[in-house]
Every structure is written in C-alpha cells, then in structure tokens.
Amino acid sequence: MKTLGLKTRYLLFPAICALCGASWLVGFASPDVLSSAHSQRKQYPVEDAALKSLPNAPDNAKRTIDPPADYRDAIRLLKAHHYTATLDPAQIRLLTYEAIRGMVASLDDPFSSFLDPDDWTQMQATTRGDFEGVGIILQSDNGRVRVAEVVETSPAEKAGVKSGDTIAKVNGQAVTGQSMNEIVRRIKGNPGTKVKVGIWRGATPLEFSLLRTNVVPPIVKYEIVDAQARIARIALTEFNERSIEQLFAAFDAVKKQGARAIIFDLRGNPGGLLDVSIDVASVFIRRDSRPEFQNAVVFVKEGSGDEAKRVLRSDYYRMDKMPLTVLVNGGSASAAEIVTAAIQDYGAGTIVGERTYGKGKVQTLFPLDDTSALRLTTGLYYSPKHTDINYRHDAAGRRIADTGGVLPDVAVTQPPNWGGWSDHKNDAQLQHGIELLQTKLNDADTAR
C-alpha cells in the first residue's frame, strides 16, 4: 500500500441546499497531514443468546463483527460459487465499491459518501473556482430542460440567453428525449470552441452561437443601497479560495464611496471551506473585542474526541467599527453559519432574516489509493458560546429535532414575490437591515 502520508487533507463543507438539488464544494485547504500508520483493526464481539439457543447452532455462536473479514469471505465465496463466469477484477472492484457504499449508507449521514473514480474526477473539476463552459445553469422540468440561471459576465449572458429559456437544439440537433446529462455533455467542450444552442423563449425559437470559455464566477457583489445614509451591501455567495481577496476588494471599493455602515448578505450561501470562514469572520469581528472568547471563531470537535479552537486572524478586520447587519435565511449553511454565529456571539452585528439551515458539521475528503475517495463527516462545530448549530438541546441535554441553525436577532420573513439581488423593493429583509442601520447611524450622529 502506498503511504497515506503523502495525501493532503481536504476540508469541506457541503453546500446543503435542500431546495436546489445541491451538493458540495471542496477546497484544497488545510495542509494537515494524516498519520500514515493504519491503526489496528477493532473487533466487535457479540454475545448472542438467541443464536446459541437454536437447534444445531454452530459451535462459534459467539460471532464477531469484523467488516473486512466478512467482505473478504463474501468476495471469496462469490468467486468460488457464483454462476456468473465474469467475476473478473473489474467486477470485483465494482462490488467492492458497492460494499463501501453500503458501509457509508449505514452511517445514516447525508453528508458522508463514497466517490468512485468517475465521481471524484467530476468533483475535482468543480473545485477549482473556474470552469470551462458557456455559463448557463440548467434545470430539468417535466421532461424539458430549461435555463435556470445565466452566469454574469459569461458568454451566455453576453449573447442574451435568459433564465427560463427552454433548450430545443444543440448544434442543430433536437434534444427531444435526451436526459439533462446528455444535453450538458453536448454543450460542454474545449474552451475557444463554439456551440450552437437553440432555445424556445415562450413560443419564439432563437438560436445562439456561444463561445466556450473559462467562466470565472464572481462570488462577492457589492453596492451602495442607501446613498443618503451611505449604507453599503456586500454579498458573499461562497466560501472558497477567492472569497477573501474579493471581499477585501469590495471593502476597498465601498469605503472609497464613503460607506458608513455595512449590510453583509449571506442569504443562500451554502458554505465552503472552514479556513475561509475564519478569514471572513476576521473581516467583521475585531480581535480582542470580547476577551472572554479569546478570539475563538469556532470550536471543531473531531472523531478522536479532541476539540480544536480556530481563532480570529490579525490584520483582516475591515469594519473600522462601522455598524453591521447580517442578512441570513434557510439557505445560509455551514461556513456561513459559522460566521453568522460568531458575529452574533461577539455582538459584532445584528442578524436579520430567517433561521439558518443548521448544519454544524465538517466533512473531510479522503482520497483512496485507487483514485476513488471517501467523504466523511469528521467534525462538529460549535459557536464561540459553544452553541450546537445542528440542534437546540432540551433541559436534559437531549437534541430537539428540527431546531438547528442560527436564530436571527430580528426575524424577517421574505415576501414570496421577491425577485432577487436587484429587487430592493420586495426585499423585506434588506429593507429591515437598512432601517436598522439608519437608526444606528442617526443615534450615533445625535450622540455626537
């Protein structure tokens, strides 16, 4: 076996968006190196009275739970007895993957999974922060495939593709009866090449010739939402390696425009890298502002039982004591919740919106030796006040189901007709955040 010591440890937070068929992001974050020593195999002996009482019970009624032993027996028995002659090495490998999937499924944890080499390859492609394509996100809808979103500044946006368009043809060939995956495969291709995509917009057929390129998604957006009070809004949509530089740039820009208060929009942010959440929290929370927390952003409890404290970084603070409001909703998860909970515990800002998703779990991705990989929940995290983000607990310390997430300081429900980023009018949460900050700025002015 190759040594495990060479492997990088990948920390990740899955983006759990129950409502968008979602998934995850991985980053090449922590350089922690795994110990290369495989520890000794644990065995789980089971006393089985029922088995012993059976007539003709075998002598070894004391059975042993030892998954690798049963796995090996099963493979050996299949090879020896199964009537398919095709149990070749490739098939044995596939059966092994199924066996591993079975083990992982038994964990009853939606965030743990096994990735065969194909899954893993596909996932790596999504972790780089930039992607080859035309910049549209598709959605299948009753047998039709529609454009769900058009990525800003992408070739698709420049050409005029709109969300809601239905895909009709790719390179002149109708897509009738094709799965979304097939359509995606046909649209994708090498950067620099072109693809013709035919769509229906209502009853109108249109065709676009789209250049395939490297699409770099913007993950930070900012604007001045109240020119008079000089309130800026900064939105972060993902915690990845580009987050912090883009966030710093956004702060520079809004400060140049004279911002006096900040609305930090984390709605719909599914999380990302743990390290980046520390970076981001450090932008909003001043070091040593609450001595009792000793600069803790988050505590991470690991499988070994150890608890690691992650602390605020020096020189990241950009708020300059401006008042802060954080917008969150049910789509704010994982790393976004770490930041929200820390800001709340430190009293560094007011949390406005809805209860967050409630995922206080850290996943680690372990590449396995044959180019497959295992993703496991390896950590539980707690806020600086040691709140469990997964569940509230009752008086007896038991978890209460469906009580996870960070509760906002001010609960504001969004009207269903909200149209997204630029729809300020129907954005009740944003409006509430603005009002809060206006009051704070007025109070400060009056006091002065």
Add this chain to the structure above:
Amino acid sequence: MNEKLRQTVAAITILGAIGVCFVLGQAMRGSVHSANASKRARLFANAGSSLADPERADFADANTDPSEIFDEAWERIQHDFVLDSMEAEYLTELMLARLIAGTRDSASRAYTAKQNRTRRAALLDCYDGIGANFALLHTKQGDVARPVLTIQSVVAGSPAASAGLKTGDRIREINGRWIIGTLEPDIARNVPNDDETGAAKPDEQSKFPKGVTLAAARDLLSMGKDKIYKLSVERTGEPAPLEIEVRTAQTQSPAASFQWQEEGIGLLTIRRFNLFTHDLVEKALTEHTSKLHGLIVDLRQCSGGVQSGTFYPEGNGVLALTHLLGKLTPGGTAAIWERHKRQREPLQIESKGKPNYSLAVLIDKGTANLAEVAASGLRDLGRAKLLGTPTFGDAILRHYTELKSGGALEIATAHLLTANGKPMDKGIAPDISVAPENALELAIKLLAKEFKERKSAE
C-alpha cells in the same frame, strides 16, 4: 414562522445567488431532500484532460487491490467519522447487502444475523412469519420488468395455509402499503424488533409516501410472530385483488414423513431437502422396503433445498436429494448443474439398491428447486409416473454459507438442467395431469392397479 413561505423564500434566494451553483458538485444527481426540487447541472464543469490532479497522480494507482481500498475506507470510518451513528453490525449488514445486490442477480442474497436465524430454521423445519416460501418473479410494468413478491409454496399447517394463500399469489400490498418492486436492499436499523409495524422508515416515507420496499415486506412476512397483516393479493383467474388477513406465528413442519396408505403402498412426503429428509428416508426405506408394493413420493409444495458446506451440513439439501435418488433408482445422471455456459457438471447418482416396487410422484405448482430435480430424476432414472400439475420452475441451485458476523450468503451457483440438458426454468410437466388435491387418490389407484397386474402376471 410560516414553513412554506420560509422554504419558498429560501428557494428564491438560492436561485438568486448565482455563486451557489458553482459549488453544486453533484448537481446532476437531483435531490432527495425535496420532492419538487428540480435537477440542475452546470455547463462549466468537467474540463476533460485538465482534470487530473498532478499531486494525486503521484500516489494513486487505479489497480490497487480492491481489498486494500475496502480496508482504507473501513479504517477511515472507524477513526475519523465523528457522529455517533456508526454501528458496526448494521454497517456489516448493509455492506454485505449492497455487495450482493451489486451482482444484479436476484437469485443471490445476503442475510443479516437475524434473517439468517429465521432462514436457517426454515431450511430445517421451523418457520416464522406466515409460513410460506417466497420467490421474486419479474412482471412487466410498463416497459420495465419489476420483481414481484410471489408465494412459491405454502407450509402445511401454517398461517399462510389457513388464510388460503396459494402458490403463485402475487402480494401487492401489505397493510395498505404498496410493495415497491426493487431489489434494493433495505435493512431496518437495529434489526426488526417486536414493535415493527410494516411502516416505511421516515426517509422512505418522503420518497414513497405509501410504499414499503420488497425486501422489508419479505422480512415482515417471513420473520416474527403474532403480527396481523392485511395483504392485497393478485391471483391468476381472479378478476380483482383478494384481501387476505394473516397472522404470523411459528410453524413446525417436518421436512419429511412416511405413512402407510392402502396395504403395501407407502407415502413419502418431502417438504424440504435437508439432512432430516436424508435420515427419515434412510430409516423409512430400511424399515419398510420388504413390505412396499408401491411408493408415492409427495413433492407437492416442496420448496427444495440448498447446497451448503461443512459449516452447515444439516442444511445440505443436495446430499438428501442424491441419497433419495440413490435409494429409489438404479442410478445414472439425474440432472446437470450448469455453472456457466461452458461448464456443466452431471449430478451422478450411485444406486443404493434398486427398489422392486413401482413409483409415483406427486407434483404441483409449489414443487420447486431441488424438488423439481427429484421429480425429473425419479422419472428419468426410476421410471416414476409424475402426477399433478406443472412445477414452479425455480431452476437455480443456491449455495448457503454463514459468515463470521452471524449473517449468511445465499449464492446462486448453478442453473439446473434435466439429464438431457433441458433447462428446468419452465418447470417439469406431469405425465398425468390431475388437480393436486386429487393426485394422491389417483396415485394410490394407479399403484394398486399396477401391483395387481404384476401379481397376476406372476
């Protein structure tokens, strides 16, 4: 807070937040969280040749022995998984179930320790549940063939027998829940216990609001006692599904028995091929051979048996079968095990004393598996007459082994062919067609007449 509104707003927000979509690693896989979640995919993912991670290429080797990969995964789960939801026994059960399901062979199966206890007892002569043997027959639904939980045979004196269940009955619903035609393994966590209700687990309820998986339904009907189930059953010839109520209980049914009928005619009833069968046949024939003028071998509702190794000799049905054929025929090739197309092994019978009496064999639709081999072998080698209706056609030899965890594997090991190479999967046709319930009477008449003729010829 209004939950629906909350979700709606979350959905809109998510759609609005474009960045989200860049991290939707497996977006194409759809969502199990929400029934109305649409499938999404990125167009900018997957970049062909540029995917390989140079760092990983240094150590990854696609040919690493799978067992090492398995061990690595197990070590990780043991040492790095942080939640307290890991149970080594359940993990082993699901691991084996998925591994066997990976063969995509519905004739092979993994049993949990609890399932094994039931199965092992049933392979002898003690049945839990409703007291029936099940088969998974594939039926076309639309354009896909789906497995349907079908009664193969009914144990005499069992709840299934008193409820009137019959071979060939297709069970469609249990306690008002439809049975989902999938071979996906479904093992209840903490092993089914006394408060089981047949209700689907919570996460299934969201996927299949009114369904119960085939594996779970089979467990309910073959394990436990004192539970009442309302079954909706399709029966060929009945215009509408039958509603049948059945209570589970333990049923003892001897694997084999011997009774005298009219003078000189013996009835050897075999319900299961195992070592009890072997011992009883040995004893009965040794004791009675001199007085026998004719022997009726009753294989109706006989579910056959399994092959098993030294670990589990008492379950070995093949031994009992070979013994029976040796006792009742002059020997020869009784059947062929076809392991695969190019590997056929004859089942060679060595005669242990050729009987000087006539044979009749009773068969019906519930005559299955090794019982079909017995019927066909007795006809081919022992010139026995087969009376009744065509047999089930369960033409697969299964190998049964127990594992260290207390579970077991039942592995389809060969197709069963008749001595002249004909597949048995369509069943064995009788020489004399007669309703199974009248077959015994007719066989007695037949053998009595034959004995009279032989006597007068002498």
